[in-house]
Each structure stands twice: as C-alpha cells, then as structure tokens.
Amino acid sequence: MNLYIGLDVGTTSVKGILTDENGKILHIHSEQLKILTPEPGWSEQDPHDWWNAAKQVIKQLSQKAKEHKGTIRAISTSGQMHSLVVLDRTGQVLRKAILWCDQRTSKQSERITVELGGEESVLKISGNPILTGFTLPKIMWIKEYEPQIYEKIDKIMLPKDYVNYMLTGEIVTEHSDASGTMAYDIYRMNWSEQILETLNISKTVFPKIVKSSSFVGTVKRQLAQQLGLDEKTTVVAGGADNACAALGICVIGPGDVMISLGTSGTVLAPTFESKPDPKGRVHFFSHTVPGVKYHMGVMLSATYSLEWFRERFLPQDYQTINDEVEKIPIGSNGIVFLPYLNGERTPHRDPNARGVFFGLSSYNNKWDLTRAIFEAVACGIRDSFEIIKELGVPIRNVRITGGGAKSDLWVKMLADILNIDVQRPVVNEGASYGAAILAFSGFTGKDPAEISRSWVRIKSSTKPSVENNEKYQKVYEKYKKLYERLKDLF
Numbered sequence: 298m299n300l301y302i303g304l305d306v307g308t309t310s311v312k313g314i315l316t317d318e319n320g321k322i323l324h325i326h327s328e329q330l331k332i333l334t335p336e337p338g339w340s341e342q343d344p345h346d347w348w349n350a351a352k353q354v355i356k357q358l359s360q361k362a363k364e365h366k367g368t369i370r371a372i373s374t375s376g377q378m379h380s381l382v383v384l385d386r387t388g389q390v391l392r393k394a395i396l397w398c399d400q401r402t403s404k405q406s407e408r409i410t411v412e413l414g415g416e417e418s419v420l421k422i423s424g425n426p427i428l429t430g431f432t433l434p435k436i437m438w439i440k441e442y443e444p445q446i447y448e449k450i451d452k453i454m455l456p457k458d459y460v461n462y463m464l465t466g467e468i469v470t471e472h473s474d475a476s477g478t479m480a481y482d483i484y485r486m487n488w489s490e491q492i493l494e495t496l497n498i499s500k501t502v503f504p505k506i507v508k509s510s511s512f513v514g515t516v517k518r519q520l521a522q523q524l525g526l527d528e529k530t531t532v533v534a535g536g537a538d539n540a541c542a543a544l545g546i547c548v549i550g551p552g553d554v555m556i557s558l559g560t561s562g563t564v565l566a567p568t569f570e571s572k573p574d575p576k577g578r579v580h581f582f583s584h585t586v587p588g589v590k591y592h593m594g595v596m597l598s599a600t601y602s603l604e605w606f607r608e609r610f611l612p613q614d615y616q617t618i619n620d621e622v623e624k625i626p627i628g629s630n631g632i633v634f635l636p637y638l639n640g641e642r643t644p645h646r647d648p649n650a651r652g653v654f655f656g657l658s659s660y661n662n663k664w665d666l667t668r669a670i671f672e673a674v675a676c677g678i679r680d681s682f683e684i685i686k687e688l689g690v691p692i693r694n695v696r697i698t699g700g701g702a703k704s705d706l707w708v709k710m711l712a713d714i715l716n717i718d719v720q721r722p723v724v725n726e727g728a729s730y731g732a733a734i735l736a737f738s739g740f741t742g743k744d745p746a747e748i749s750r751s752w753v754r755i756k757s758s759t760k761p762s763v764e765n766n767e768k769y770q771k772v773y774e775k776y777k778k779l780y781e782r783l784k785d786l787f
Contacts, residue, residue, distance in 0.1 A: 298367035301740070302358055303545075303726075303733030304351060305538060306376035306456045308332065308342075308396065308560055311350035314726055315358045316733045317367070320752030322724065324361040328353050333393065338400040338639070338648070341393040344382050347456060348463050352524060359525035369526055372464065372516070373533035373736035375541035375728035376457025378477040381435040384468075386451040392443065394456065395435045398561075398597060400640050400648040402434035405441065409434060409479075412495055416577060422491060424476075424483035424573035424581035429640070429648045430597075433479035436498065453502045457535050465514030465532050470504045472583035473540035483581060483590070484571055509536040509585035510738040510745050533739030536585035539563050539593060541731030542698055544585050546722045547753035549746045552693035554685070556678055556711060556719070557727065558701025562599030564681035566690045567591045578644045578684050585735060586746045592690060594643035594681020599674050600701045602636040602652070606670055610663060619706050622668045627768040629669035631656040633775050635783070636673040643681045645780065649787045655779055671707060675714045675769070676776040682715055696720045696755075698727045705759075713765035714773065723754040 300323070304313045312327035328350035333341045355372070362369050379397040384390060395401075406427045413419050416426050427434060432455070440447045454462065455474045462468050475481045475488070480503065482489040488503050507513075515521075516530045535541065539557060543565050548555040555565040564579075567589050573581035579594040598605070603618075611618060637650035654666060686692060697719050701707050712719040724730050734752060738745040 298365065299370045300362050300365070300367040301733050301736040302355065302369055302372040303729040303731065303736060304354065304372060304374045304460065305541070305727065305729040305732060306347050306351065306374060306460055307538065307728070308377050308398070311347060311354055312729050313354035313358050314729045314733055315361055318737065320724070322726065323365055324358055325726065326354050326357040332396070336401070340396040340399040342396060343393050344390050344456070344459050347460060351460050355524045355526070363525070369530055371531040371533050371736040371740035373732045373739060374457035374460050374535040375538045375732040376455060376460070376474070376535070378455070378474060378537045378539065379430050379432050380456050381432050382454040382456065382459045383439065383446065383450045384452045384454060385449045388462070391446050391449055392439070395438070397430045398639055399435070400429050402429045402438045403648055405434040405437040409437060409496065413492065420573060420575065420577055422482055422489055423479050425479060426577035426646070427479055428642060428646060430642065431477065431479040433492070437496065450502055452504065454504065458504060461513050461532055461535070464516050464520065466517060467514040468504045469507050469513055469534060471507050471509045471511065471534040471536060473509055473537040473585050475506050476582040477537055477580070483573070483583070486583065507534050508587060509534050510735050512739055531740055533736050535732050535735055537582070538728040539565055540582065540585045540591070541728040541735070543567070543591070543731065544734055544745060544749050545724070545727060545729070545731030545753070546696045546698050547749045548696055549584070549586050549589065549749055552691045554692050554695045556695065556697045557699045558599055558674070558697060558707065559699035559727070560599065560601045562596040562674060562678050563593055564678060564685060565591050565593045566685045566692070568690060574684065574688055579681060585731065592685050592688060594684055596636065596643060596674070596677035596681070597641055598636045598638040599677065600699070602634070602638060602670050602674060605638060606667065611667065615704070618667060619704050621664045622671055623706050625664050625668040627765060628772055629672055630661055630665045631658065632661060632665050632669040633772070633779055634666070634669040634673040635776070635780060636670065636677055644684060645784070647784065647787065650780070650784065651787055653779070653783060671710060672772055673776065674701070675707070675710045676773050678711060679714050679773060692717070694720065696722060698722070698725055708759050712759045712761045714769040716761045716766045718761070719759045721756045721759070723756045
C-alpha cells in the first residue's frame with residue numbers, strides 16, 4: 298500500500314499526517330515548538346528545533362506505516378509563511394529565524410516602500426504593501442543591525458524549505474511561499490529584479506522557484522535509514538500554510554472561501570485574475586494550484602487571543618469554556634475586546650495596535666470577557682470578509698478549518714455575523730492535509746485540484762440566524778469605532 302506524509306511546520310508545533318491514496322488519515326503526530334521573545338514585539342525560533350521536531354514526527358509516522366504494511370512514497374511540507382531563515386556557504390544556520398509575527402521591522406518596511414517609489418509602485422510589482430511581518434524587511438533589518446551575519450548569507454529560505462533541504466540537501470522554494478516574501482513579482486511569477494536591484498540584494502541568495510507539486514529530491518540515504526523510510530522516498534516542494542490549508546479543504550477556485558481559525562485568523566478567496574487590492578488591505582499571493590492566485594486577509598491573534606486569556610485567567614478546559622460562553626448574551630453584557638495583542642494586519646496594518654477590554658462594569662464576570670474575545674475574533678474575520686466582497690470576488694462556498702473550527706459556538710457565531718452558511722469538512726487537519734495532497738500529486742503526477750475534489754468531503758453546514766445577525770451588526774459597529782477612537786493612543 299502506498300502511503301504519503303503531509304508535514305506542517307507551524308508556529309506552535311510540527312504536525313504530520315499519514316494518509317493512503319484515497320485521503321484516509323491513518324495516523325497523526327505532532328511535536329510542540331516554543332516561540333522565543335528576546336525583545337518586546339520580537340518573535341524567533343531556532344530552525345534546528347523545527348528539524349528535530351520534524352524528524353520525530355516522521356519517525357512516528359514511519360512506524361505506523363509499517364503497522365499498516367504500507368510504504369511511504371512521498372513527503373510534502375507546508376509551513377508558516379514569511380519567516381526568515383539564513384544559511385552560510387556550508388549550509389549552516391546563521392541566526393535564529395525571525396518569524397512572521399515579529400514586529401521589529403517598521404522602519405525597514407517604511408524605508409523599502411520609499412526606495413521603491415511609494416506604495417502604489419510596490420503594489421504594481423508585488424501585489425502587496427511592505428509589512429513588518431514579511432520576509433524582505435527582515436532581510437534589511439539584518440543588513441542594518443547584524444552586518445556581520447548579513448555578509449555571510451549564502452541562501453535565504455523559508456521554514457518548510459529548510460526542512461526539505463535537511464531531508465534532501467536541495468535548496469528550492471515554490472510560488473505560494475515565494476509570493477509572501479515581498480521579493481517576488483506576482484505578475485511575472487519570479488524573483489523581482491527591480492526590488493532586488495533597488496535594495497542591492499543579490500538574486501543568487503534566493504532559491505530556485507518550482508511548482509508546489511514538483512519533485513525536490515529523495516531523502517538522503519543515511520537519513521532515510523534513521524527515520525525508517527524507504528531509500529527512494531520522494532520529497533515534494535509543498536506550499537505556504539494557508540495555501541495548503543485551502544487545498545486541504547478544497548478552496549481552489551473562484552467562489553470558494555476559506556476561514557482559517559488558528560493562532561492567526563485568515564480569510565482566503567482564490568481568483569484566476571491578477572488584480573490585487575488597490576488599497577493593499579488584503580494580501581495577494583500565488584496558490585498551490587497552478588494558475589490560481591488568492592486574496593487573503595489576516596488577523597494576527599485569533600485563537601491566540603483565547604489561548605492567551607485562558608493561560609493567565611481560566612483554569613477550565615475548552616469544552617467548559619464554550620459551554621459557559623454560550624450562556625452569555627450576544628454583546629457580552631457590554632464588553633468589547635480588541636484582539637490586537639501583537640499589532641494587526643487586516644484591515645489596519647498597525648504594528649502598534651494593542652489588545653483592549655472596553656466597557657467593564659462591576660456587573661461583569663470572567664465569562665463576559667471570554668465571550669467578548671470570541672466575538673472580537675468573529676469581528677476581525679468579518680473585517681477581511683467585507684474587503685474581499687468589496688473587491689468583487691464571488692463568495693459561494695465558505696469552509697472553515699483550524700483549531701477554532703472545533704468550537705460549535707465559534708462556527709455559529711461566524712455564520713451569524715457573516716450572514717452566510719459555513720461548512721465544516723470531515724477532515725479538519727488544515728495545512729498538513731493539503732501537504733499530503735501535494736505529496737500524492739508529486740508522486741503520481743495527478744492534478745492537485747482533482748485530488749482535492751476527490752479527497753474532501755463536507756461534514757456539516759451551519760446556517761445563519763437573521764435575528765442574531767442584526768444583534769451582531771451592532772457589536773461589529775461598536776468594534777470598528779473603538780479602534781478608530783483609540784488608534785492614536787497606541
């Protein structure tokens with residue numbers, strides 16, 4: 298039996314799934330990761346931690362493959378976008394990776410924008426404004442503050458590509474991840490000579506770009522033995538986490554929309570057109586499916602807002618939390634929460650924004666505050682949803698994935714506030730499932746879109762309530778006004 302591994306190099310864990318040729322998941326294993334915060338607003342991880350975690354995951358899955366009397370034919374990876382890995386000429390990591398949620402590069406982002414002729418000019422090249430979370434300003438930060446490291450850089454990589462490199466010794470990337478670096482020309486679908494020449498960055502430090510389903514190499518022979526893999530195990534390029542998550546729930550063409558409710562929250566809408574948001578409010582990247590691009594809005598602290606609050610103030614488990622929050626009326630008894638714990642991207646693009654509880658009185662209890670967090674995340678998702686509708690992108694099938702999708706309350710809240718049916722697929726394994734589709738595609742040569750349509754099934758559909766939508770409209774209006782009143786104070 299031929300089996301496949303989808304490996305997701307995330308922010309909080311490395312997760313792997315083992316599937317058969319029909320998309321049936323045979324086993325799941327994950328290893329936790331730690332985020333380092335050496336300064337306020339900074340976020341880093343050691344790439345060696347990703348690699349060590351990936352090896353443990355692959356070992357576990359290879360053992361399970363043997364129990365099923367199967368052979369792992371291919372591995373594909375997805376990974377957190379934008380995070381910067383730098384290697385020297387010997388292939389050694391030069392410093393800890395600067396993550397997507399790191400906010401240190403405000404000055405570099407502004408300076409790059411000016412040097413490239415302003416934001417309108419930047420949008421004409423990359424389809425996106427230069428933001429603090431993206432890869433390019435991180436490169437310039439190293440150039441300015443760590444010149445001794447910058448001088449040694451031989452290759453610039455992204456997290457999943459680093460794991461692929463460690464598996465095979467080959468350095469490549471693919472379009473979905475490359476398009477999130479801001480060194481990429483979204484229209485020509487290659488590294489932007491204009492950007493790199495203007496900033497005096499050598500094009501040679503960037504990897505070759507291939508299709509997401511392309512063959513990267515085979516697992517190194519000695520490593521394959523250590524991990525319990527066949528010596529001919531193929532490694533497939535993979536994709537950016539959100540693009541893989543979309544592939545994994547069959548959000549692959551116009552009319553499909555993904556809501557991903559994880560550490561961050563995203564709304565992703567595929568398109569065949571090459572027309573980014575002219576105001577730069579939502580991102581515009583390449584999909585894992587050839588010929589498809591997508592618009593994506595991002596809120597930085599979605600389920601993380603609840604995790605942050607629970608870790609400090611709530612000893613209860615998540616089921617109890619959901620049960621108690623459901624008892625609180627819409628509007629959280631007057632409390633509004635702004636979920637900007639680490640700044641925000643869509644729609645504000647404000648690295649200085651911070652979290653706020655507003656409207657507290659002696660009447661309120663901890664469950665009012667908790668409900669306000671749930672509602673704030675739903676409002677943040679709606680911010681992105683409204684922009685995508687404004688761009689004229691068709692919205693027919695809305696599907697949800699991520700840890701937050703396990704909460705019936707949160708899914709119902711989103712259906713109500715967006716006033717649209719929200720579908721939950723049978724498999725809710727996000728990016729790792731999309732990576733497994735790419736592993737199967739790369740090994741067999743089959744179209745990833747066709748595989749996605751074959752593998753993905755819908756478990757349930759949650760319909761909106763007209764009455765609740767009217768109530769949430771008032772919550773949403775107050776939520777929007779609160780940021781506008783406070784933004785100058787941030």
